[in-house]
Amino acid sequence: MTLTSYQFKPENITTGIVHIGVGNFHRAHEQYYTNLILEEKDQQNWGICGVCLLPSDEHIVKNLRSQNLDYTLTVCGRDGKDEVYKIGSLRELIWGIEDPQAVVDKIAESDIKIITLTITEGGYNLDKETHEFNLNDEKIKHDLENPSQPSTVFGFVAEGLRQRKNRDNGSITILSCDNLQHNGDTTKKAFAAFIEAQDKDLAEWVRSNVTFPNSMVDRITPATTPQDVERLNKKSGIDDKAPVYCEDFVQWVIEDNFIAGRPNWEKAGVEFTDDVTEFENMKLSLLNASHMLLSYPSFLKGHRKVDQAMQDRSIVKFIRDYMDIDITPYVPAPKNTDLDVYKQTLIERFANHSVSDQVSRLCFDGISKLPVYVIPNLIKMINDDKDLTRVAFLFASYRHYLKYKVDDNGHSFDVAEPWLTEKDIELISSDHTLDFLDLSSFKSTDLKSSDKFVSLYTNFAAEIKNKGAGETLESIL
Template sequence: MGVVYCNYNSSEICTGILHIGVGNFHRAHQQFYTHMLLNDKDQQTWGICGVCLLPSDENVFNSLREQNLKYSLTVCGRSGVNEVYRIDSLRELIWAGDNPGAIVKKIADADIRIITLTITEGGYNLDKETGEFILDNENIQHDLDNPASPSTVFGFIAEGLRQRKKQNGGPITILSCDNLLQNGNMAKKAFTSFIQAQDKELAEWIMKNVAFPNSMVDRITPTTMYADVERLNRLNGTNDKVPVYCEDFAQWVIEDCFIAGRPAWERVGVEFTNDVTSFENMKLSLLNASHTLLSYPAFLMGYRKVDLAMEDADLVQFIRDFMDIDITPFVPAPENTDLEKYKQTLIERFANHSVSDQVSRLCSDGVSKFPVYIIPNLDKMIKGAKDLTRPAFLIASYRHYLKYKTDSHGSTFEVTEPWLTISDELLIGSENPLDFLELSAFKGIYLKTSEQFVELYIRFVQNIKDSGISSVLKSIIKY
């Protein structure tokens, strides 16, 4: 299989975007769109400067530097035909562990007109119950007291903007590319709260000089395991230490309110709109919620790859019932969107053997995912007196997954839940299933007040323990 190289001279590309969080999704999504756009001569001031903040970023930082910041992206077709791109839009890369001062200097640089972010759901440091920024965090307190030596994303951006203000670097847009409802509003809340607590004069400057558009992002991008590196290099004839692979579907919808100019991403398929709400509601309520719905039952059944789980007719029907019966009534389709076609495409995307996403990735960080993907529509279902069978089964499955850490084949596993609190751990350990409904993942909705939900949930908890996950699943699907 041949590799598609860029049609531009990368040495002539200037950086106009600084991106924080150079993970796989960013390299399969924003970098891909930007790479395609840089073929246009009038867009070649929009190269990307990547920023890595975490100690765990050292490997990707070193590997990309060794490869002159180039990497391969394999786009896996549902038909089995793949396309391989040599991505060259990443023009600079800075790691906080190597040169933190360079990050501040780059943010202050007038040539940088957009800061983009993929810092994950939990990275915005907002309380899940109140939505307020959490100030009493050790790292946050350090950055508030030591603005010249930041350690968090908030500290770095605050110091960079402070220097930008001093140098008359001009206004700038902060664009969240994280998978969150109203991600721009969340970014604005987080950064302005931090800066207001640190520097009120800078906070006033930000109100007039920084824009925070909302955006909706979509592209399934699995974690690249060691075996994937070998497989992709063998398949593509490459020698890439940090290759990325993703599905052939991609979507990016952005509110068009940039304060200092923007790339013409619409030329390569990005959609600009005045309000992203209907797009993100459709995506988070159908794709992300269905991923969460699938994850825990499938993992407990012994499936470790999403495409293999989608060969199970019961799981497929379970997802279809959830999308058609539970979610569709609450999801108005955006203009020019065929909702039935969108749902069918989701089923095909999940079943894409070329992507073969990890079920464990979908299971990880449920505490951050439930409040965004599941709880908003579950609240509507409870208030509308809808059938709560599938969400009750999901939450019973989540409890079993967290509490017993053993699948139906007797295989044990570790869970990845970085935001569990001590209180959460006690609730998971309790032998009273009702205590689990107080988990921080479900803040904002008091599940115990719904008699229907409690009755279904208690029954599913016991049945999963007594009869196994597969048997309970078969009892609730609607063929």
């Protein structure tokens, strides 16, 4: 294990970026890249001011503040060797619950040139069926009517931009770092809809003064348990209340569309491009979709850690067949990318014991993730009359997971699906297997119109109920 500490002087760093959502992934990804470029004297105006907006953020805020916002990042190699980085790029931290005005003032500052976001796939408040911004959400309605008392990310950013405009503090870029296809377009759609409904003058200013680049992010970063904190600190020899650990693979591809300037992140390995489409299609279709394929069948078979699932021959073959047979035809390889190497690397990454995640975390919020990661290619497969076996089995597994909440070994479990509607819950409870395909986020794709898909899905749902997910999976390999 090697320890690398930053060499710049924190007092020389000024903040040029506001980041909303200071979670583990952000601290293993954007902070990692930024920490590296701050070593360059001409880049020291790109420190990050973190912003936390949730009551549940109190713990991380207090822990980071107790150690001057520094923390350790342990990068776990597939070869079993770890590298520890002391990260110093987080220079300020504001908790919106404690000081909402400070968030607004920070966004309005002329030195801030970029707002970055990790607010999760479900955090953009788009209706699951219409894909339009939901203006009827109670918190959104509050923020629309009370601009100076924001509570949501949309309210805070709008008020900050309004103050920025009023003070003539210049243009700014809003950069999503969330796992969404065309995440910049999604961000623009969500914020523009909110601002248009709240303040038409500000909406006009935003059209000319704010850019929303698309980006593709990748680095497996598990949640950190109290046991992990103890283990990581023992390894590093540092008493860190907020350590993070992640895999050794890291990728960030960004559309180069920054209206007010940007850091030289390319010196730390970030790839800038005119169009991220092929990169994000590759990642969402292969990595994220494969995580979905892994999640519910593995959980129903009784696996609770991802690396444990990857020791199961049937799970590995299921994922690899999905990648090779079902998805590769729909993934044009980006420039300088070998797709076979990428797929093999994914299998190795999933099997990395050092960063093994909980399978339950992969299962979390499937109703938001399946329409993004799996359904776009499923629609293409249906239209091209392809083999739908593996995807139909996934949907049947997901239904069983939500409806019966018991695995092949008879162990019951709770599910975490924060975005299910009351109607969704009724459909899941129904004994009519096909009702499940009318869930809010599937309905617009009309999966029931494919006789082939319906037949496979219905049969698998019955087989999983009668024989279990494991035996059913064996029958299709």
